[in-house]
């Protein structure tokens with residue numbers, strides 16, 4: 528039976544490709560390339576889970592292909608298993624140096640190759656899971672604060688480089704302590720989860736929403752001006768007002784949130800601290816002046 532893993536086989540010798548295809552085709556979706564450039568093009572299109580890569584090829588050898596993949600943020604995590612007739616120590620060392628995960632020499636035993644392929648795929652699954660766990664808030668499945676800090680640096684760099692707008696929304700559930708005290712923590716959790724689902728549903732593809740603290744959230748909005756972020760925040764405010772949480776057959780809970788909006792001054796700010804501070808001040812103002820409001824600070 529096939530699983531949904533994609534494997535790219537790269538070898539300039541057709542007969543080798545055929546052998547590997549026969550071995551793997553039953554279990555995996557296999558793509559093939561007879562040269563390095565074609566391999567890179569295919570990777571761009573299909574993002575394989577694993578690449579079996581021949582070292583000796585004309586024009587661009589396997590090392591070169593591997594280096595290019597490792598230098599690209601989009602492809603650097605794809606595992607590469609070198610398959611080659613080279614058995615000297617230098618070649619093996621170089622295979623690891625350029626970023627290969629493992630190495631198998633031709634002629635290989637089919638069962639060994641399958642076992643190694645399987646192991647690489649399992650390792651990659653594990654890595655992905657770890658990465659997900661490390662970056663995600665378990666309750667809401669939004670990004671956690673730690674990951675937000677990491678990715679926001681990249682987004683700020685990009686905004687600076689491309690001279691694009693960048694804005695921030697900070698929001699906080701109103702009277703959250705009251706909700707917990709009145710209805711219990713389970714309902715409090717439901718409120719946080721429902722609000723998070725609303726953020727996920729409403730966010731544009733490039734927006735980064737994170738759970739910043741207990742009942743506090745931050746959204747980073749690339750290519751968005753202060754005015755644009757105000758509109759997004761106003762819409763979110765209305766959407767959150769519409770959320771209904773069933774407490775009992777006769778009782779529903781509704782709640783609101785307050786919002787602070789700021790823009791990032793990309794010409795002079797090297798990190799998000801100042802804009803987070805402004806958003807936080809604006810959020811404070813929204814709370815102080817009655818809650819369920821959107822305020823901004825310039």
Ligand SMILES: [Mg+2]
Nearest residue numbers: 539581583584
């Ligand atoms: Mg070859």
